[in-house]
Amino acid sequence: MIELVTGYLLKADVQALVNTVNTVGVMGKGIALQFKEAFPHNNKVYVEACKNKALAPGKLLPVWDSNLLYGKKFIINFPTKVHWRYPSRYEYITEGLNALRKLIIDENIQSIAIPPLGAGNGGLESFGEYSSLFAANKLAYFLQRMGQKLRLDFKPHLYGPYAVGVEKVLYHLNGVYLKGLEQGQATPFEPLKLNYKTWDEVNRYVGSMNDEDRDRLQRMLLFLKNFTSELSLEILASVDFILAQHPQYSVKDVIGALWTNRKKDLFREESILRAYEHLQNHKTSLTSL
Structure with a gap:
């Protein structure tokens, strides 16, 4: 049974507690700081694991610890x-x-308290992903790469590739098909709310498209089926942007060509390889930039 409750996580009457952490050994804010102060042995093991590069997204660190109070x-x-x-x-x-599901089964965990994962200081929405300028840019980028003549000029960018023209189009759509741009500016990941009252109208528009354009749209959505998270979209678009200019590049070359330190720090090699192989398998579907 799953219960949604509020309160102090560390006081939960459960067998296991989930602590949200980064992979550089710093528990400086939020729930992680509370764990650091209440369970010093856990913090010591965590810091050591980070020093040894033993912790990464998708890899959990379980530790038994005790506290006089909890x-x-x-x-x-x-x-x-x-x-x-x-x-x-x-x-x-x-x-x-x-990974947590597997751990719960393997360790026969009977009760567990989990905070909103990635929310708060992590910046994520508690109930999932949302539309944003970032997502719109990536969809427009790949639609153009599929051959749609959008006349957008994509450039390298912090979260790029990025085209100013996408933002201008969204501002014109704001108030009718979406909300969130009322102030005339928005950050790349700021939530944009779609107006689902216009769903039928949008469906009619898609239905009125010529066969070639509608087929292109469907192919793009199928192409992006397994790359729907913000990070995977950014990795796929970044790798593609590099390969479009240097089709002979190897995975190692692509990693070296990433244009910001942020991308080099954030993109894991296995994720880059996954994007690279996906693009190689679909390169006949992509046009020149």
Whole structure:
């Protein structure tokens, strides 16, 4: 049975507690700081694991520790971000939950308290992903790469590739098809609310598209089926942007060509390889930039 409750997590009458952490050994804010102060042995094991590069998104660190006030607890350190400076990613949450499910079964955990994963200081919404300027840019990027003549000029960017034209279009749609741009500006990951009252109108528009354009849209959605999180979209678009200019590049070359330190720190090699192989398998579907 799952219960949604509020209160002080460490006081929960459960066998296991989930502690949300980064992978650089710093428990400086939020729930992690509370764990650091209440369970010093757990913090020591966690710091050592980070020094040895043994902790990563999707890899949990379970530690038994005790406290005079809270008793003996099975603490599960759950990475929701790589560095404390960077926001959490939904992809990290998904990978971690898969690992947590296995751990619960393997350890026969009967009760567990889990905080909102990646929310708060992590910057994620408690109930999942949302539409944003970032997501709109990536969809427009790949639609154009599929051959749609959008006349957008995509450039390298902090979260890029990025085209100013996408933002201008969304401002014109604001108030009718979406909300969130009323102030005339928005950050890349700021939530945009879609107006589902216009769903039938949008469906009619898609139905009125010519066969070629509608087929292209469907192919793009199928192409992105397994790359729907913000991080995976950014990795896929970044790798594609590099390969579009240097099709002969190897995975190692692509990693070296990432244009910001943020991308180099955030993108894991296995995720880059996954994007690289996906693009190689679909390169005949992509046009030149």
